[in-house]
Amino acid sequence: MNKFFKLSSWFAIAGLTWGVGYFYNARYGGELSWLRMMYEEKIAIAKEVQAPQRILIVGGSGAHYTVDAKLMQEKLGIPTINIATDGPIGLDVILPSVVDVIKKGDIVLLIPEYLLLLDDDGFGDRSGQFGAAIGKPGLGNVPPKQLAQDLMLLGIPTLKSATKSSLDVVQKGRLTGYYSDPVTANGDPTVMKKRTKSEWWSLTIKDSVSPHSLRRIEQFKQEVEAKGATLVLGLSWIYGSTDTKTISNIRKTATELGKIAPVLYDKETLNVKTDSSLFADTHYHLNPDGRRTRTSELVEQFKAANIK
Amino acid sequence: MNFSEFSFWWVLLLFAIPYFTVRYVAKSLNLWRGVFDAVGLAVMSLFLFVNASKSSFAIFMCEIIFNYIMVWLMLRQEKWQAKLIATVVVVIDIAILAYFKYLNFFVEDVLGLVVPGLAETWQSKSIPGMGSIPPGLSFYTFQMVGFVVDSYTSRKKQPIAALDYVNFVSFFPQVVAGPIERRADLFPQIENFRFKLTFDNFESGFRWLSLGLFMKFVLADNISPYIKLDQVDNPWLVWFFAFLFTLQIYFDFGGYSFIAVGLGKFVGVKLTLNFLAPYTSQSINEFWRRWHVTLSTWFRDYVFLPLMGKNMKYAPFYLFITFTLSGFWHGAAWNFILWGAYHGLLLLVLRYAGRPFYKFLGQQKFLMPQFISWALTFGSVILGCLFFMETNTGRLMQKLLVLITPWNYSLSNLGEALTFFNENGAAALVFTLFLSIGLLLMEQIGVWRQGETDYDLLVSPWMSRVLLVLTILFAANTPSPFIYFEF
Numbered sequence: 001m002n003k004f005f006k007l008s009s010w011f012a013i014a015g016l017t018w019g020v021g022y023f024y025n026a027r028y029g030g031e032l033s034w035l036r037m038m039y040e041e042k043i044a045i046a047k048e049v050q051a052p053q054r055i056l057i058v059g060g061s062g063a064h065y066t067v068d069a070k071l072m073q074e075k076l077g078i079p080t081i082n083i084a085t086d087g088p089i090g091l092d093v094i095l096p097s098v099v100d101v102i103k104k105g106d107i108v109l110l111i112p113e114y115l116l117l118l119d120d121d122g123f124g125d126r127s128g129q130f131g132a133a134i135g136k137p138g139l140g141n142v143p144p145k146q147l148a149q150d151l152m153l154l155g156i157p158t159l160k161s162a163t164k165s166s167l168d169v170v171q172k173g174r175l176t177g178y179y180s181d182p183v184t185a186n187g188d189p190t191v192m193k194k195r196t197k198s199e200w201w202s203l204t205i206k207d208s209v210s211p212h213s214l215r216r217i218e219q220f221k222q223e224v225e226a227k228g229a230t231l232v233l234g235l236s237w238i239y240g241s242t243d244t245k246t247i248s249n250i251r252k253t254a255t256e257l258g259k260i261a262p263v264l265y266d267k268e269t270l271n272v273k274t275d276s277s278l279f280a281d282t283h284y285h286l287n288p289d290g291r292r293t294r295t296s297e298l299v300e301q302f303k304a305a306n307i308k
Numbered sequence: 309m310n311f312s313e314f315s316f317w318w319v320l321l322l323f324a325i326p327y328f329t330v331r332y333v334a335k336s337l338n339l340w341r342g343v344f345d346a347v348g349l350a351v352m353s354l355f356l357f358v359n360a361s362k363s364s365f366a367i368f369m370c371e372i373i374f375n376y377i378m379v380w381l382m383l384r385q386e387k388w389q390a391k392l393i394a395t396v397v398v399v400i401d402i403a404i405l406a407y408f409k410y411l412n413f414f415v416e417d418v419l420g421l422v423v424p425g426l427a428e429t430w431q432s433k434s435i436p437g438m439g440s441i442p443p444g445l446s447f448y449t450f451q452m453v454g455f456v457v458d459s460y461t462s463r464k465k466q467p468i469a470a471l472d473y474v475n476f477v478s479f480f481p482q483v484v485a486g487p488i489e490r491r492a493d494l495f496p497q498i499e500n501f502r503f504k505l506t507f508d509n510f511e512s513g514f515r516w517l518s519l520g521l522f523m524k525f526v527l528a529d530n531i532s533p534y535i536k537l538d539q540v541d542n543p544w545l546v547w548f549f550a551f552l553f554t555l556q557i558y559f560d561f562g563g564y565s566f567i568a569v570g571l572g573k574f575v576g577v578k579l580t581l582n583f584l585a586p587y588t589s590q591s592i593n594e595f596w597r598r599w600h601v602t603l604s605t606w607f608r609d610y611v612f613l614p615l616m617g618k619n620m621k622y623a624p625f626y627l628f629i630t631f632t633l634s635g636f637w638h639g640a641a642w643n644f645i646l647w648g649a650y651h652g653l654l655l656l657v658l659r660y661a662g663r664p665f666y667k668f669l670g671q672q673k674f675l676m677p678q679f680i681s682w683a684l685t686f687g688s689v690i691l692g693c694l695f696f697m698e699t700n701t702g703r704l705m706q707k708l709l710v711l712i713t714p715w716n717y718s719l720s721n722l723g724e725a726l727t728f729f730n731e732n733g734a735a736a737l738v739f740t741l742f743l744s745i746g747l748l749l750m751e752q753i754g755v756w757r758q759g760e761t762d763y764d765l766l767v768s769p770w771m772s773r774v775l776l777v778l779t780i781l782f783a784a785n786t787p788s789p790f791i792y793f794e795f
Contacts, residue, residue, distance in 0.1 A: 003507035006769075010514050013773050017780040149314040159530050159782035163736040 018155030025154055026133040029165055032126065032154075034177035035086050036133040039097070042083045042187045046101040053105045055080040057187075058098050060087030062113030062236045062284035068295040069186035075299040078107070082187035086179070087115045089130045091213055092122030093140035095220045097130075104228030107307060109264075110217070111234040113284050117209045117253060122216055129154050192288060193281040200276040202241035203283040208252035218260050232307055233257050235265035237294050239283045240272040247272070264301040309360050309484050310443075311567045312524070312787035319359045323352050331503075346471050346501040349575070353480040357444075360484060364442030368478070371404065375452050376473045382456070383465045394460040398453050405449045409441050413640030444484035446637060450606055451488050452477055457610060458491035472499045481571035485564050487582040487602040497577050504576025515772040517570030519763065521783075522775040524563025527747065529784035530740040531556045534729070537698065540706045543716045544725035550694040554686075555744050557693065558587065560788070561600070566763075585751035585762035587689070590681035591662065592654045595689060607634050624659060628652035638696070643704055647695035654688055743778070 024030050046056060055078050057067050063084030073080040083098055091112060102108060115124075123142060128150025131139030138147055168176050181191040217233070224231040235254060240246055250270045257263045265271045273279075278290035286294055309316050327348055334340040358365045375397060382393040420427035455476065459468070475498045482489060535552050539545045565582040572579040586598035596604050612630040616623055628649070635648015669677035694711075698704040710716050729737060747766070754762040765771060 003511070007507050007510055007514075009773065010776070013776055014780060017777045021780055145314070145318055148318065152314070153785055155780065156783050156785060157781055158785050159526065159740060160732075160736045160784070162782060163739055164732050167732060167735055 021155035034179040063111040065285035088124035090124035106229035481568035513573035520566030525783035528559035532788035
């Protein structure tokens with residue numbers, strides 16, 4: 001019996017430590033926990049805002065940090081909520097994670113970054129863990145092997161994150177993360193991150209939209225329409241290269257997406273910007289000025305497309 | 309096997325759960341036969357090998373069949389016929405290794421030196437198997453060669469069952485990256501194999517597994533991202549990155565070896581400890597008795613001693629040759645040859661200048677001779693690691709030049725080195741180094757205590773459980789590839 005307890009202690013210790021790690025990662029402290037909280041806050045806002053017609057902005061951080069939902073609401077007169085989250089969650093998990101809040105009359109504006117559009121399987125680094133963190137493990141039909149691995153890692157805080165959190169406590173007196181800043185009543189970010197580490201370089205788009213992404217967006221369109229809502233697509237603004245390959249890939253992407261739903265973008269520039277001063281910390285994230293300019297342009301495209 | 313890949317554990321689990329369930333039920337119904345254990349182990353090992361690398365598996369299977377048939381034949385022959393067969397097998401085994409591992413190097417880097425344009429012409433050709441070295445080839449070739457030689461020299465010429473041979477060479481915890489097991493150590497445990505799934509084996513297995521996982525996933529994988537090979541101007545940084553690599557390679561390979569030991573214990577097989585606290589060594593001689601033990605003894609028994617024969621007076625020369633060959637085994641590149649030769653030279657320096665030096669040190673009362681010996685040894689190992697880590701020969705020479713230029717050790721360069729990492733990065737590195745040095749200190753205490761192994765303290769019930777907790781909390785979520793897999 002003594003030997004049995006001795007052996008069991010391994011599993012008990014592992015389970016208990018994993019539990020601590022899970023709490024840190026998914027509930028409070030780790031990057032995933034802040035993302036989960038932001039998602040839950042946005043979903044709560046979307047559930048709260050009741051109107052015959054709403055605009056829901058969906059995507060990764062390339063949508064979260066680029067559209068000013070409040071400005072759009074003011075210009076279009078339609079309640080607008082930014083429920084975009086994070087690219088590494090993957091298209092196949094992002095889309096089902098917002099389906100529940102879509103209702104009849106809504107206009108769903110999906111602005112997926114190229115990371116999502118070019119992906120071949122629809123899953124990213126956070127796919128399995130995000131689903132588990134929001135209480136829906138396996139959301140988006142994450143393959144069993146990846147899900148098992150992601151769930152295992154969900155209880156591992158990592159030395160790097162633990163050190164960062166410890167420094168946070170010492171320096172700021174609280175834990176912080178990339179998504180830990182509050183969002184507005186429209187789901188917009190309140191703090192803009194600045195690029196500090198490296199110099200700007202032009203992003204190149206090496207391929208066009210993947211067949212998997214096209215199929216998944218097509219399926220999403222059906223899910224949206226089944227709820228009596230309308231799907232509209234948008235191309236991301238990027239600080240990018242204007243080389244022929246990038247331009248050709250974006251043009252092809254826009255054409256393919258256009259076969260599914262209306263696509264909002266500048267036909268001349270294809271939303272490729274060559275001025276980095278509009279951008280915040282990444283090639284997708286805009287600073288407040290950039291977000292206002294981008295939103296005004298989007299509103300005009302919206303009106304021109306005559307979407308109802 | 310790549311313990312860093314989730315797919316190893318996934319396949320192991322997917323095989324082990326149904327297999328051991330069937331075994332348990334069949335045993336309770338008295339339907340299980342002992343040989344099913346040996347078959348199960350072989351299938352499990354081969355299954356995991358296929359999962360690790362299909363190309364290497366195909367080569368491995370051909371080599372298993374060839375080696376087994378030849379050893380079977382050899383054991384039925386006497387004198388020169390047996391010797392001939394053994395020679396043919398060893399030559400063919402080494403030729404296969406040479407083809408996959410050294411042909412590119414020989415053509416591009418050796419012949420290419422004298423034949424202009426040969427390297428470019430060679431690279432444009434598509435030759436089967438020249439893409440990358442099949443994982444595990446260097447390790448299982450040596451194990452197979454050792455088996456042939458040991459079988460040839462053994463007094464008992466009893467036939468060997470095919471299943472036992474398969475289990476000997478493909479035993480899943482160690483087939484891909486060692487330890488390189490010898491016939492006398494592993495074969496008796498594998499012959500007529502039976503799983504020994506006891507509480508004691510599991511307890512012992514978990515303790516070694518815990519140490520191995522901690523060394524690999526917490527220490528090696530958290531150190532790895534900090535090593536910047538392209539830093540060539542600042543000697544402080546060159547030394548520091550070589551020091552980090554010295555830690556990384558030990559924790560990486562030591563971690564692998566201890567995970568293998570732990571997995572072996574689970575099924576009741578005792579594998580050889582490949583590392584005996586090497587960084588506690590007070591001489592290069594001692595270092596090589598403690599570092600990658602099974603490879604060192606392999607080279608001693610199958611290269612150095614046969615090379616030297618009765619020419620004892622040329623022992624230093626053969627020692628130098630053996631170490632250079634050992635360096636070449638690690639990789640088909642000049643830097644590995646230089647690394648092997650460097651260690652060979654260090655041993656020669658120790659042989660001829662060591663005694664007077666230690667005598668001088670021993671006479672000093674305030675110099676802490678043991679500490680000085682350790683520091684000199686560790687410093688030499690760090691410098692050696694610079695050869696080992698830098699596969700770009702031109703850059704290696706640049707770094708060596710920077711290191712030997714005194715005015716490069718300026719305060720401004722030191723300042724640059726001290727502020728090289730940002731705040732979060734520096735804090736995480738300091739914490740990783742704190743854990744690393746803590747572990748090395750425990751090894752040192754283990755050496756002082758002179759217990760059963762140098763790791764007694766680290767695999768004690770409490771410490772191993774603490775290491776498990778630290779592994780779960782601090783493991784890197786993006787493991788770096790095992791360094792020794794490239795060899």
